[in-house]
Amino acid sequence: MQGAGAILLDAAGAVFSDDIQSRLWAVAAHMKTREGIAETVPGMNNLMIVFDPLLAAPDRVEQVLRDAWESVVPDAVGGRDVDIPVVYGGETGEDLAVLAAHAGLSVEDVVRRHSQAVYSVAAVGAMPGFVYLSGLDPQLAMPRRAVPRMKVEIGSVIIGGAQAGIMPCTAPSGWHIIGRTQVPLFDPLRDPPAACRPGDRIRFRAVEVKS
């Protein structure tokens, strides 16, 4: 429970699962059609449902949510392909060498592995337009910084644990910065405001590797 008006379905195991995630998207789509449901918030292998507890009794919402989880059939993923050109390393990718050392790889290998993978947008959240990406080469995973940076620039291409992401705005973050893109990810005056949606496939393309 998240107060009387929100409920969190946590389906996460030890490692992230794309199958669980597509099932959660289907549960979210189903829940949106129900009376009293205000919002659905997919996280990483979990789903938060926000509702008006005076219109929909929490116990009832919980039951409908459990039933949906058991019965939904995930849709075929209809996501779009998004190309993200990246300048790796240099001042705007200051952790690239550190991450390469941690992975026991050369900088070129890190860039090759990062830009060859196809990522799936698992969830959009935390800050406006931020994409949580699954599909990172496990070798490139690296625990978050013990002390987050107070300011990570917009467009920073980042890695936090086993997740990849891109900063949609300049904000604090404890993730490692390996490059920079110019692709805008969020515009409040656009509909929809976020450039990427859950299920979209993202490819990073190396336009330059700086030392």
Added chain:
Amino acid sequence: MIEILSTGAVNSVQDLGRVGHLDAGVGRSGMMDAAALEIANLMIGNEREAAGLEVALFPFRLRFEADTVFAIAGADCPAKIGDRQMPCWWAMNAKAGEVLTLGLPHSGARAVIAFKGGIQVPPVLGSRSTDLKSGFGGLEGRGLNRGDRLPLSQTPARLLKMDGGFGVDPSSLRPPADSDQPIALRVLPSAEFDAFTDEAVSHFLKSDWLVTNDANRMGYRLGGPELSLIRKLELFSHGIMPGTVQVPPNGQPIIQLAEANTCGGYPKIANVIEADLWRLAQAPVGTRLRFAMTDRAAAITALRQERDFMAEVAASASLMRGWM
């Protein structure tokens, strides 16, 4: 139009918040004391979600450029329109050229000002609230500066017949607090409640918690005894709401508020119930808080009481405005 004469940059245009974009990472924003805005709007015959001003830095002064009706609610602060004093939870006429002054609150932290017809900044993603963290909505996505001019409704406001205005008594919903006592907050257990040690749960419910200097519209960091987990937890990022009480590795809780991120990863011990969020909005830095466990039924009853009170305000204010 109104013109801002003195302000701090944390004062901002807010309505009841931005709904429907959590899954794009866009948080609620909106008035920290949302119920106070709703009451002030209903008093002057506005839609309940009309945009007003949240004032958390004082003194605050503005000048009316046209005759209109306004109401103040929330923190109990000394208020003056022209040379007339006015109490809190009060609706008044303002004449063109008159200045409204709000001084440092006697109690509470955030005053709310509602204007007839609402502040007419352009809505962004369905709301006029300022998202200060992300820089959009409200007036140019920022807090107020001296010299800012804010558009009000173009339709000339029908003024109140009573020159002294009228008030509402919120004490059935907000009993006057004893300032020596900590602010009482009702909570429901959150997903990781059982992952905390018995000692941590006991500390959480039996200690006073200090609102530290790290307190803003995103959330409040609290100070008190360290809250420990039975064992370290690594959670995937998941949705969080205003009222969620997270416990980061240092064991000191953070309460998420109006401008909370939509997702987070820290273990959650509890959630402050929706009907008590105004108490946090009105808790200044240095205040002590005390948490008490409640249940879903009580949380819903409290919300229903709030809605019933709103209905009473709407009905009685409509009579007051119509009096000859």
